[in-house]
Amino acid sequence: MKLNTSSLNLPNMLTLGRIACVPVVMLLLLSDSRTMGFWAAVVFSIAAITDWLDGYLARKWQLVTVMGKFLDPLADKLIVMAALIMMIPLGRVPAWAVFLIIAREVTVTGLRSIASSEGIVIAASNLGKYKTIFQMVAIIALLLHYDYYWFFGLQWEIFHVDMQFVGSFFFYVSFIMAMWSGGDYLYKFYNVLAGTQD
Structure with missing residues (x-):
């Protein structure tokens, strides 16, 4: 390209x-x-x-x-970080999880920058891409937060959705993916570093 x-x-x-x-x-x-x-x-x-x-x-x-x-x-x-940080005082996301997500992003960005400066590319994993999708869905649902009836406003229980519950579910799924993919980046970086020192 x-x-x-x-x-x-x-x-x-x-x-x-x-x-x-x-x-x-x-x-x-x-x-x-x-x-x-x-x-x-x-x-x-x-x-x-x-x-x-x-x-x-x-x-x-x-x-x-x-x-x-x-x-x-x-x-x-x-x-992503702006939305998550602003939702902490609203009680929609736990501060500890947001801190770990930010720490993960800073660490991965730093590792990729170091690798790039050495002419090495650490490609984004599919898990990281799925994490982003789940994270976006989670944040949208958490921003909506309240209960919604998604069928033309008709207040039938079958169409009732607790957006905080939905958002929390996707948030924790994306959190697990974020930590897992972050560990994967660390593993790849270690292998790359070990390979350059052989």
Whole structure:
């Protein structure tokens, strides 16, 4: 895949738009209300869609840039961490789990940077990709938080969903995946380091 030198392209603009969503989500979560949580979920969902879209367009149109390679993972981490941190005082996620997720992200990013500086690429695992999907679903559900009736507002118990319960389920599944894939990165990094010293 060739590297494009023009940074002002549609995929990068979408990435910048995702970064712009970060303060919006944070501001909305300053109020623990059903309405603000709903709009925070809408903004976060739009950001999640652009995460897929900018990568797809960059690959399809061969618009891979240095700026894009830097900003895309940064935007992902900023929007996820901002939402999780803001939900701690709302009681929707435990602080200890958010701390471990942030520690995992910092560690993996550092390891990949060290490997990259040595000309070695540690590819993202499929488990890491699934973790991201489950994490996005979890955050959207946790932002919605309240009970919803998902069939035209009809308050039939069969259509009743406790979004906090759904979000918590996906959150802990993604948490396990995050820790597991983080350990996998550490293992790969150790093998790479051991191989370069042989």
